[in-house]
Amino acid sequence: MFYKKSIQTRSAAVLALAVLAGGGLAGCASGPSQATSAASSEFTFWDPYPQYDATSAWAGSIDKCGSEAGATIKRTAYDTSDLTSKALLAGQQGSSPDVLLVDNPVVSTLAEAGVLTSAKDSGLDASHTQANLLAAGEIDGDAFGVPIGANTLALYYNPKVLEAAGVDATSVTDWASLNAALEKVKASGKKGITFSAVGTEEGSFQFLPWFWGSGAQLDDLSSSDAVSALALWTDWIKQGHAPNSVINNTQTTSWQEFMAGDFAFAENGTWQKADAAKAGYKVMPIPAKSGGAAAAPTGGEFLTIPVQKETARYETSKKIIACLTNASNVVATDNTLNYIAPTEEAQKAQLAADATLKPWIDAVAAAKGRTSDNLGTKYPKISEQLWTAVQASVTGSASPQDAAKTAQTAAAAATK
Amino acid sequence: MSPVNIGTALREVSPAVATADAVDTRVRRAAASTRWSAAAFLAPLLLYLAIFYAYPLYRNIELSLKAYTVRSFVQGNAPFAGLDNYIDVFTSPTFGPALSHTATFTVVSIVFQFGIGLALAVFFHSGFRLSGTLRALFLVPWLLPLIVSASTWSWMLNSDSGIVNAALTAMGMPQINWLTSPDWSLVAVLIANIWIGVPFNLVILYSGLQGISTDVYEAAAIDGANAWQKFWRITLPLLRPVSAITILLGLVYTLKVFDIIWIMTKGGPAGSSTTLATWTYQLGFGSVLPDFGPAAAIGNLLIVLAVVFGFIYIPVQSRQENQ
Numbered sequence: 001m002f003y004k005k006s007i008q009t010r011s012a013a014v015l016a017l018a019v020l021a022g023g024g025l026a027g028c029a030s031g032p033s034q035a036t037s038a039a040s041s042e043f044t045f046w047d048p049y050p051q052y053d054a055t056s057a058w059a060g061s062i063d064k065c066g067s068e069a070g071a072t073i074k075r076t077a078y079d080t081s082d083l084t085s086k087a088l089l090a091g092q093q094g095s096s097p098d099v100l101l102v103d104n105p106v107v108s109t110l111a112e113a114g115v116l117t118s119a120k121d122s123g124l125d126a127s128h129t130q131a132n133l134l135a136a137g138e139i140d141g142d143a144f145g146v147p148i149g150a151n152t153l154a155l156y157y158n159p160k161v162l163e164a165a166g167v168d169a170t171s172v173t174d175w176a177s178l179n180a181a182l183e184k185v186k187a188s189g190k191k192g193i194t195f196s197a198v199g200t201e202e203g204s205f206q207f208l209p210w211f212w213g214s215g216a217q218l219d220d221l222s223s224s225d226a227v228s229a230l231a232l233w234t235d236w237i238k239q240g241h242a243p244n245s246v247i248n249n250t251q252t253t254s255w256q257e258f259m260a261g262d263f264a265f266a267e268n269g270t271w272q273k274a275d276a277a278k279a280g281y282k283v284m285p286i287p288a289k290s291g292g293a294a295a296a297p298t299g300g301e302f303l304t305i306p307v308q309k310e311t312a313r314y315e316t317s318k319k320i321i322a323c324l325t326n327a328s329n330v331v332a333t334d335n336t337l338n339y340i341a342p343t344e345e346a347q348k349a350q351l352a353a354d355a356t357l358k359p360w361i362d363a364v365a366a367a368k369g370r371t372s373d374n375l376g377t378k379y380p381k382i383s384e385q386l387w388t389a390v391q392a393s394v395t396g397s398a399s400p401q402d403a404a405k406t407a408q409t410a411a412a413a414a415t416k
Numbered sequence: 417m418s419p420v421n422i423g424t425a426l427r428e429v430s431p432a433v434a435t436a437d438a439v440d441t442r443v444r445r446a447a448a449s450t451r452w453s454a455a456a457f458l459a460p461l462l463l464y465l466a467i468f469y470a471y472p473l474y475r476n477i478e479l480s481l482k483a484y485t486v487r488s489f490v491q492g493n494a495p496f497a498g499l500d501n502y503i504d505v506f507t508s509p510t511f512g513p514a515l516s517h518t519a520t521f522t523v524v525s526i527v528f529q530f531g532i533g534l535a536l537a538v539f540f541h542s543g544f545r546l547s548g549t550l551r552a553l554f555l556v557p558w559l560l561p562l563i564v565s566a567s568t569w570s571w572m573l574n575s576d577s578g579i580v581n582a583a584l585t586a587m588g589m590p591q592i593n594w595l596t597s598p599d600w601s602l603v604a605v606l607i608a609n610i611w612i613g614v615p616f617n618l619v620i621l622y623s624g625l626q627g628i629s630t631d632v633y634e635a636a637a638i639d640g641a642n643a644w645q646k647f648w649r650i651t652l653p654l655l656r657p658v659s660a661i662t663i664l665l666g667l668v669y670t671l672k673v674f675d676i677i678w679i680m681t682k683g684g685p686a687g688s689s690t691t692l693a694t695w696t697y698q699l700g701f702g703s704v705l706p707d708f709g710p711a712a713a714i715g716n717l718l719i720v721l722a723v724v725f726g727f728i729y730i731p732v733q734s735r736q737e738n739q
Contacts, residue, residue, distance in 0.1 A: 088486065091490040106704055112485075113487045114491060115490055201703060243576040244593045245574050245596060248595045377486070383703070388686065391684050395596065
């Protein structure tokens with residue numbers, strides 16, 4: 001569930017602006033309400049799944065887990081982009097929900113703001129979760145939540161186009177073989193590859209598999225590896241392997257281009273797998289520069305326990321989370337959300353039911369959180385410079401070298 | 417009754433009360449109750465202004481003067497930073513381009529919107545058959561939600577599959593990367609904004625034209641003036657008050673245009689269509705980690721710019737009312 005809603009984002013943000021403007025007023029009113037609910041057995045639960053109403057299976061499993069823990073749950077669903085500002089405001093006013101399900105790159109921001117409890121303080125058990133997934137919510141070794149599921153990026157391909165161009169999909173294992181495949185596709189009169197290089201977080205999300213796959217690290221945007229990744233995308237556009245519109249495309253629009261059937265490859269996420277299967281498209285891991293699967297960034301939400309005045313409430317919140325993330329519940333949830341489960345046990349159950357999930361389970365195992373490597377709240381600053389560098393380079397307004405150098409200077413200044 | 421009228425009413429009542437020593441208490445009580453009811457009429461408006469204008473404005477100024485991080489936003493203990501946020505904004509490499517894009521966007525938009533709007537207004541004023549229907553059709557851009565028109569424009573201007581490039585290619589011209597080339601993105605958003613703004617200019621200027629007496633034109637025709645002379649010597653000078661208002665309103669409105677640019681280019685690529693309005697949004701809400709301080713500083717800067725134009729508007733309007 002990563003960025004499918006550029007339109008709502010705007011209206012949500014406008015709303016957030018209005019809320020921010022009136023924030024102080026609301027603060028006076030909602031302060032005392034916390035005290036009354038603290039004594040009750042009613043637990044508040046916020047999630048970013050407004051597409052699931054009260055009758056959905058998701059809402060049902062929340063209620064069930066609540067009653068098992070001896071609590072009635074009041075669930076509120078917000079738009080993803082709206083949820084961050086809502087959670088920050090609630091933290092400011094001391095009216096945080098008991099359980100908060102939030103997009104993984106936001107966890108470190110909320111933790112930094114002091115809105116979330118660490119697993120150490122709340123006693124939340126995160127030991128079953130895959131370490132690479134958990135890392136997105138860790139600061140200095142402390143976990144601030146557990147993932148409910150994960151998705152990531154991979155390379156979809158259209159077997160018909162590849163066949164017509166005489167390309168064997170299994171031959172694509174590194175950047176050189178991918179470039180060779182793109183040449184052949186171009187010679188056959190079809191289009192090469194589509195992705196999103198848009199100037200937002202979404203653009204960074206899409207660029208990261210190539211960035212990490214080159215061997216570059218986020219703490220140095222101007223390394224020669226980083227430049228090589230920028231040059232890869234820039235050359236694709238220059239040579240016509242990728243359409244010029246990628247500069248402005250979101251993941252959704254680039255997927256629509258791919259679905260038209262003329263493209264050989266498309267970089268996109270787990271959430272498109274059902275669509276792809278229907279169209280007969282296949283998927284492979286994104287190749288790293290010198291072979292093997294590149295690390296792709298993880299998407300998906302974390303279950304977190306926001307700080308409460310009455311710390312006794314954590315016990316019940318913990319039980320609710322443990323119930324929601326136990327193998328049978330998490331598999332059911334992740335199947336509806338098109339997610340890969342975050343624990344090995346649950347992944348096995350998913351794979352037993354659907355063998356086509358294998359490449360995705362591998363991709364999630366190789367994936368990496370954007371806020372991992374203890375980057376935390378530094379990530380958003382670095383990411384902004386990263387997508388700026390991508391835009392400068394692919395539009396030709398700066399060379400890959402210059403774009404990378406400018407980005408590193410700006411990122412170093414912003415994160416010092 | 418408008419608040420201004422209440423104010424004048426109060427002022428007119430007071431001297432009458434003051435001068436009348438002989439006036440009995442009944443009148444005085446009546447005056448007092450008038451004053452109370454006047455205040456009661458005024459209160460909702462003042463309350464509205466305080467809640468929806470004064471307080472947000474105050475909060476925005478406060479935000480811009482403090483060094484906010486997410487942590488201090490939540491804990492409410494952001495240190496006072498003086499003018500640091502403003503200095504950051506003014507010294508940022510984004511500031512120069514954003515300011516010049518804002519100026520270009522505003523001036524070019526106004527020139528074309530007004531020019532085309534006036535031409536269409538004069539055209540429709542000749543009152544041919546179906547002119548009413550056609551004029552109504554010209555209002556469509558104004559009625560469409562911005563999200564619809566901006567998305568439609570961005571489809572039409574798509575580099576590879578847009579209808580505009582298809583037309584250009586059919587005519588043997590090279591395709592233009594409207595939204596994805598740093599040289600063209602500002603032009604692309606300008607075209608869309610001009611299209612959206614023309615109906616507003618058309619409507620106001622058309623109503624202005626209807627206010628010009630036909631006698632003047634008839635007299636000019638008798639004196640042998642041609643169409644061109646009539647336009648320059650009669651239409652334009654007599655339309656001047658309406659034109660001034662149209663342009664000033666357009667300036668204030670165009671200065672803060674955000675939706676069209678954000679939907680079409682997100683201020684990109686590589687900042688080539690970033691204006692002050694998109695920049696403030698970008699800082700405040702465009703990333704996971706909000707930068708409220710500088711965002712508020714740019715917001716205040718925009719308010720100051722709009723207020724400057726507003727101050728020009730007020731004397732212009734009052735001069736017209738006196739005429």
